[in-house]
Amino acid sequence: MSDAPKTVCLLTAGHVSSTPRLVREAEALCDAGYRVHVVAGRSFRPADELDAALLPRARWTLERLDSLNGPAAAFRKLQQRAARRLVRKAPFATPALAALAHYAGALAQAKLAARLRADLYLGHQLAGLAMAAFAAREANAFLGFDIEDYHDAETVGAMNDPALSVSARIIQATFLPECSHLTAASPLIARQYEQTYGVKAATVLNVYPLADAPAAPVAPAPISTDAPAILTWFSQTVGPGRGLESVLRALALARTPVELQLRGHVSPAYQAELIRLAGELQLARPPRFLPSAPPHELVRLVAGAHLGLSLEERTPLNRDLCLPNKNFAYLLAGLPQLLSATQAHTALAAELGEAALLADLGEPAQVAAVLDDYFADSARQTRARAAAWTLGQTRYNWEHERTTFLRPVQKLLK
Numbered sequence: 001m002s003d004a005p006k007t008v009c010l011l012t013a014g015h016v017s018s019t020p021r022l023v024r025e026a027e028a029l030c031d032a033g034y035r036v037h038v039v040a041g042r043s044f045r046p047a048d049e050l051d052a053a054l055l056p057r058a059r060w061t062l063e064r065l066d067s068l069n070g071p072a073a074a075f076r077k078l079q080q081r082a083a084r085r086l087v088r089k090a091p092f093a094t095p096a097l098a099a100l101a102h103y104a105g106a107l108a109q110a111k112l113a114a115r116l117r118a119d120l121y122l123g124h125q126l127a128g129l130a131m132a133a134f135a136a137r138e139a140n141a142f143l144g145f146d147i148e149d150y151h152d153a154e155t156v157g158a159m160n161d162p163a164l165s166v167s168a169r170i171i172q173a174t175f176l177p178e179c180s181h182l183t184a185a186s187p188l189i190a191r192q193y194e195q196t197y198g199v200k201a202a203t204v205l206n207v208y209p210l211a212d213a214p215a216a217p218v219a220p221a222p223i224s225t226d227a228p229a230i231l232t233w234f235s236q237t238v239g240p241g242r243g244l245e246s247v248l249r250a251l252a253l254a255r256t257p258v259e260l261q262l263r264g265h266v267s268p269a270y271q272a273e274l275i276r277l278a279g280e281l282q283l284a285r286p287p288r289f290l291p292s293a294p295p296h297e298l299v300r301l302v303a304g305a306h307l308g309l310s311l312e313e314r315t316p317l318n319r320d321l322c323l324p325n326k327n328f329a330y331l332l333a334g335l336p337q338l339l340s341a342t343q344a345h346t347a348l349a350a351e352l353g354e355a356a357l358l359a360d361l362g363e364p365a366q367v368a369a370v371l372d373d374y375f376a377d378s379a380r381q382t383r384a385r386a387a388a389w390t391l392g393q394t395r396y397n398w399e400h401e402r403t404t405f406l407r408p409v410q411k412l413l414k
Contacts, residue, residue: 005033005034005035006034006035006119006120006413007034007035007036007037007116007117007118007119007120008029008034008035008036008037008118008119008120008121008122008409008413009036009037009038009039009113009116009118009120009121009122009132009135010022010025010026010036010037010038010039010121010122010123010124011038011039011040011109011110011113011121011122011123011124011128011131011132011135012038012039012040012041012123012124012125012127012128013040013041013043013103013105013106013109013125013127013128013131014040014041014043014124014125015040015041015042015043015044015047015048015050015051016038016040016051016054016062017047017050017051017053017054017294017295018044018047018050018236019040019124019125020206020208020295020325021124021146021148021185021204021206021325022038022040022124022146023054023058023295024208024209024398024402025122025146025405026038026058026060027059027060027209028398028402028405028406029060029406029409030059030060032406032409032410034409034413036059036060036061037060037061037062037063037113037116037118038060038061038062038063039062039063039064039065039109039112039113039131040062040063040064040065041064041065041067041103041105041109042064042065042066042067042068043067043068044265045068046265046292050292050293050294050295053294054294054295054296057296063112065105065108065109065112067104067105072108073104073105076104076105076108077104079100079104080100080101080103080104083097083098083100083101083163084101084163085163086101087101087163087166087167087170088162088163088166093166093170094170095130095133095170095171095174095175096134097167098130098166098167098168098170098171098174099127099130099131099134099167099171101163101164101166101167102126102127102130102164102167102168102171103127103130105127106127106130106131106134107134109131110130110131110132110134110135110138111135113131113132113135114134114135114138114139116135116139117139117141118135118139118141119141119142119413120136120141120142120143120144120180120181120409120412120413121133121135121136121139121141121142121143121144122144122145122146122181123143123144123145123146124145124146124148125148126149126151126154126168126171126172128145128146129145129171129172129175129176130171130175132144132145133174133175133178136178142180142181142412142413143175143178143179143180143181144179144180144181144182144183144409145175145176145179145181145182145183146183146184146185146204147182147183147184147185147189147190147193147201148184148185148189148206148322149185149189149318149322150189150192150193150317150318150321150322151168151172151318152165152168152169152172152196152317153316153317153318154168154316154318155241155316155318156241156315156316159316172197173197176193176197176199177197177198177199179199180408180412181408181409181412182199182200182201182202183201183202183203183204183404183405184201184202184203184204185203185204185205185206185322185323186203186205186321186322186323186344187203187344187347188320188321188322188343188344188347189201189318189321189322190202190203192317192321202404202405202408203404204401204402204404204405205323205328205396205401206323206324206325206327206328207325207328207332207396207397207398207400207401208295208298208299208325208328208329208332208397208398209397209398209399210332210393210397210398210399211296212296212297212298212299212300212332213299213300213332213333213334213392213393213397214299214300214303214333214334217334217385217386217389218303218304218333218334219385220304220305220306221304223256223257223306223375224257225257228256228257228258228259228284228285229256229257229258229259229306229307229375230258230259230261230304230305230306230307231247231251231258231259231260231261231305231306231307231308231309231338232261232263232302232305232307232308232309232335233247233260233261233262233263233308233309233311233326234262234263234264234290234293234298234301234302234326234329235263235264235324235326236264236265236292237264237265237266238262238263238264238265238266238270238271238289239266239267239270240270241313241319242311242312242313243309243311243312243313243340243361244262244274244287244311245274245277246311246313246361246362246364246367247260247309247311247361247367248260248274248277248278248281248283248287249281249364250359250361250364250365250367250368250371251281251283251368251371252281252282252283252364252368253364253365253367253368254368254371254372255368255372256371256372256375256376257284258285258371259285259288260285260287260288260309261287261288261290261305262274262287262288262289262290263289263290263291263292263293263298263301264290264292265292266289271289274286274287275287295325298329299329299332299333300333302329302330302333302335303333303334303335305335306375306381307335307336307337307338307357307371307374308326308329308330308333308335308336308337308338309326309337309338310324310326310327310330310337310338310339310340310345311338311340311361312324312340312342312344312345313340313342313361314342314343319342320342320343320344321342321343321344322344323344323345323348327339327345327348328392328396328397330388331352331355331388331389331391331392331396332392332393332396332397333388333392334385334386334388334389334392335385335388336354336355336356336357336374336381336384336385336387336388337352337355337356337357337388338356338357338358338359338367338370338371339356339357339358339359340359340360340361341358341359341360341361345358346358352387352388352391353387354380354383354384354387355384355387355388355391357370357371357374358370
């Protein structure tokens with residue numbers, strides 16, 4: 001019997017820098033002694049630089065499918081257009097057509113992955129489930145999927161697009177029952193998948209490794225009119241539907257001098273829209289836009305702020321159920337956070353205690369009052385920062401969560 005290490009292949013349609021959960025899993029699998037290969041996409045030029053920042057640290061190998069350049073990429077997009085027209089018609093609603101309708105590179109990436117003859121294929125994002133499934137079938141290997149979102153109600157646009165909604169349902173109904181390894185990014189997403197598809201997924205939160213934390217808690221500057229409280233928020237993309245307009249309306253009612261800092265890729269049109277809204281609301285300071293950063297730098301970058309913002313909305317349903325990585329980046333940074341009152345955030349706030357504020361984004365006056373009450377009490381702020389730091393160091397970190405991810409893999413591949 002061969003003593004060669006088993007091989008695990010992780011797949012995503014996105015860039016590796018936009019899928020930090022995949023990167024953490026790849027590192028954990030390397031630590032556990034597996035050979036690890038990642039097959040990812042390339043579709044967003046600004047993410048190339050962030051990918052490049054990750055690769056010198058990587059112990060896993062990477063292969064990318066370019067969706068930006070060349071005749072092959074153009075041909076795949078033509079195939080996708082045809083698939084999107086056909087997938088809504090019952091005779092053509094096959095898993096392969098659904099995968100192609102959802103992501104133009106799905107079948108090509110699956111072929112790249114299948115050549116590796118891995119022992120386990122782990123998909124990330126909905127296209128990743130289909131790609132991993134096709135590769136696992138070809139290689140006679142195990143299949144796994146990380147459910148980061150509730151894909152049946154992930155975005156309003158996808159829900160209103162018949163081709164995307166039909167393809168999502170086909171992909172999940174076909175391949176989820178084939179999975180030997182399932183994880184979900186929040187308890188409520190795991191529960192929703194059990195109710196919808198009858199599958200059980202272990203919860204692995206969107207946490208960061210302890211190595212990403214600052215060496216010690218960071219004390220923010222005292223707040224004054226000239227040195228406002230820094231409220232920080234980050235995402236891969238700064239755009240609508242993320243609660244930013246709602247928080248600007250709340251800040252316009254707050255007495256506390258504040259500066260809103262937004263980190264991520266932002267279109268010129270949306271940046272202008274937020275600045276226009278801030279002017280219309282007569283905010284003393286417009287939002288400050290900061291460049292995207294590699295995932296391993298985010299925790300330290302937010303540590304000097306006064307408060308983190310976690311602004312999920314209640315619709316679509318995915319946003320009500322999810323726990324994004326910013327929730328846990330703030331904790332590891334020792335930074336208290338304002339949580340919007342979604343189902344998932346309300347449950348999390350009960351666990352975080354003094355490290356969290358909870359408010360309804362639909363009630364700007366309530367949000368403003370919650371902020372003013374908090375910033376008026378320096379002792380409370382000190383306790384909140386201490387609580388956040390302790391939670392990040394002891395509970396909400398990758399060292400705690402990775403065992404839940406790794407144990408089933410080790411059982412499968414023993």
